[in-house]
Amino acid sequence: MGAGRGVSLAMVLLLAGCTTAGRPAAPAASPDRTAPTGAASAAPPGCGSRVQTGPLPDWADAGFSGSTRMPHVLGASGEIVAILFGQPLTTVRRNGTNNKILWVARPTTTPPAVATADPLRITATLDGTGTRVTREVAGGPGPSTVDMPQAGCWRLELRWSGRTDVMDLGYEDG
Numbered sequence: 324m325g326a327g328r329g330v331s332l333a334m335v336l337l338l339a340g341c342t343t344a345g346r347p348a349a350p351a352a353s354p355d356r357t358a359p360t361g362a363a364s365a366a367p368p369g370c371g372s373r374v375q376t377g378p379l380p381d382w383a384d385a386g387f388s389g390s391t392r393m394p395h396v397l398g399a400s401g402e403i404v405a406i407l408f409g410q411p412l413t414t415v416r417r418n419g420t421n422n423k424i425l426w427v428a429r430p431t432t433t434p435p436a437v438a439t440a441d442p443l444r445i446t447a448t449l450d451g452t453g454t455r456v457t458r459e460v461a462g463g464p465g466p467s468t469v470d471m472p473q474a475g476c477w478r479l480e481l482r483w484s485g486r487t488d489v490m491d492l493g494y495e496d497g
Contacts, residue, residue, distance in 0.1 A: 398488030415497025
């Protein structure tokens with residue numbers, strides 16, 4: 324086989340490995356929302372939400388000074404952002420750190436009828452399995468440590484104060 328044919332075969336094999344067949348589609352962005360800027364880092368194969376490394380959305384950067392470029396994942400509906408202080412998220416933290424996530428909800432335009440401190444309820448499902456776990460952040464979106472029992476892509480259904488959103492978070496082996 325000539326050198327040209329070997330290179331052509333290698334290119335065909337390389338391109339065949341780049342397809343997305345069999346992977347779920349990424350959550351669609353809402354047409355009236357703009358995606359955060361900045362490069363996206365890799366997520367586990369099939370994990371729809373990408374970790375952004377650009378600035379936080381303007382509505383989520385209160386309390387931060389200087390650059391707000393930090394790892395974060397925006398919910399599919401743009402109602403909540405997970406700011407990842409424990410990036411990458413892992414199943415076991417061996418270095419004394421934890422999977423710290425700061426949850427920031429988009430401010431609402433109308434105040435609630437009654438001020439409540441409803442918890443942020445998280446129902447997480449491991450992609451491709453029936454494994455489901457629940458987590459709760461007391462007082463609603465805010466600082467938390469969210470651990471998952473095994474590595475993979477977790478679809479998080481988030482519910483708080485009558486609001487909902489979804490996102491995927493990837494956890495690596497520790």
